[in-house]
Amino acid sequence: MLNENKLELIERIGVFHEQRGMQPLMGRIFGLLLVLEEAEATFDEIVDYLNVSKSAVSNALNILQLQGHIAYKTKPGERKRYFFLTMDKWEEAMEKELCDISQVSSFMKDVLKERGNEKPEFNHHLQDLCNFMEFLKNKVPALFKEFRKSQS
Amino acid sequence: MLNENKLELIERIGVFHEQRGMQPLMGRIFGLLLVLEEAEATFDEIVDYLNVSKSAVSNALNILQLQGHIAYKTKPGERKRYFFLTMDKWEEAMEKELCDISQVSSFMKDVLKERGNEKPEFNHHLQDLCNFMEFLKNKVPALFKEFRKSQS
DNA sequence: TTTTTTGTTCTTTATTTGGAGAACTAACCG
DNA sequence: CGGTTAGTTCTCCAAATAAAGAACAAAAAA
Numbered sequence: 001m002l003n004e005n006k007l008e009l010i011e012r013i014g015v016f017h018e019q020r021g022m023q024p025l026m027g028r029i030f031g032l033l034l035v036l037e038e039a040e041a042t043f044d045e046i047v048d049y050l051n052v053s054k055s056a057v058s059n060a061l062n063i064l065q066l067q068g069h070i071a072y073k074t075k076p077g078e079r080k081r082y083f084f085l086t087m088d089k090w091e092e093a094m095e096k097e098l099c100d101i102s103q104v105s106s107f108m109k110d111v112l113k114e115r116g117n118e119k120p121e122f123n124h125h126l127q128d129l130c131n132f133m134e135f136l137k138n139k140v141p142a143l144f145k146e147f148r149k150s151q152s
Numbered sequence: 153m154l155n156e157n158k159l160e161l162i163e164r165i166g167v168f169h170e171q172r173g174m175q176p177l178m179g180r181i182f183g184l185l186l187v188l189e190e191a192e193a194t195f196d197e198i199v200d201y202l203n204v205s206k207s208a209v210s211n212a213l214n215i216l217q218l219q220g221h222i223a224y225k226t227k228p229g230e231r232k233r234y235f236f237l238t239m240d241k242w243e244e245a246m247e248k249e250l251c252d253i254s255q256v257s258s259f260m261k262d263v264l265k266e267r268g269n270e271k272p273e274f275n276h277h278l279q280d281l282c283n284f285m286e287f288l289k290n291k292v293p294a295l296f297k298e299f300r301k302s303q304s
Numbered sequence: 305t306t307t308t309t310t311g312t313t314c315t316t317t318a319t320t321t322g323g324a325g326a327a328c329t330a331a332c333c334g
Numbered sequence: 335c336g337g338t339t340a341g342t343t344c345t346c347c348a349a350a351t352a353a354a355g356a357a358c359a360a361a362a363a364a
Contacts, residue, residue, distance in 0.1 A: 005266055012259055021173050023352065034263050039274040043311065053354050058312055079310060079362070087277040094253075094284065101249060107164055111186050114157055122191040125239040128303070132246065135299050147287050151280070175322065195341060208323050210342055231331070231340060 002049060006035040010050075025052060025060040030069065033085045040073075040084040068093070091144060098140050102133035154201060158187040162202075177204060177212040182221065185237045192225075192236040220245070243296060250292050254285035 002010070010031035017027030028050050033041060041049065046057050061083060064070045068089070072081040086093075108130050115123055154162075162183035169179030180202050185193060193201065198209050213235060216222045220241070224233035238245075260282050267275055 009259065009262055009266060016259065019173060021171060035266055037268055037270050039271045056353050087274060090277060090281045097253060107161065107168065110161055114161060114187055116189050118189050119191045122239060125242060129242045131303065132299050135302065139295065143291065147284055150287065151283065205324050
């Protein structure tokens, strides 16, 4: 069993992800794989730790894998899968999330195309926003580069 | 009535926001206030344009106001409210959204505190992620400054 | 060959959600 | 005063979601 702190952390992490559109159990699994000392767990361990049904876990694991949040490895002579967070790819994930923000600009451009010039100030704000998002998207690689430099 | 393009845009914008956790109607109202030439609408106009009930609109408008996405003004001699997107504050909104990403670091730190040292590599990735989020948060003001400079 | 392990898939169910519609309210209007 | 405007609040309902549980399947073990 997990201690009180870890259980609470799992719930906090779960709620956090829920609020960002993940289904509840997915968020809990995310949390579990973060707080587990081994940083990995088998299907049955997840069922036991979180006290949920196999079907729910099967479902959640498949979605988490599709979204690239987790992966699994096997051990020689065992059929069990050991699921783990793909933490080694956090830079990719973060980059994707940053660029996602700036995807607003895709439809903002369409909005601008559709708008007349009755409200120039409003249009100007929209244009500014688009420009910033473009700026940000272009800036992301340099940002990572600068970060890595600052770390070494 | 709105033309086909605008209606389709409203739906696209609606779905976009839905996927980020907004309730459907809120996203549609967001879209409506973007594509309307006047960039504003009264309660009844929203009801008519989007073909929804008053109760739903009342609800959605209140939440959108609480979240700071929209505001309203009144016109002298009229009781009607004219709702509009608070586009003039897009920088604040964007800044908040950027900092939100880095709020992951709040519970990531707790995760690190809770973890032993059995998986140093995993812990290291976690630490890197925390560091990057801190880095990003600190970088946001400079980013805006640089953007404004590039625009002038 | 039968049983066990390691899941998956299908059907059912409880909960949540989002919105409809009607009743209500407060301000103004004639 | 009664009616109209501009919303709000309450009760109800339909649809979507998330998960339970049972049946199923494929591979390995006994």
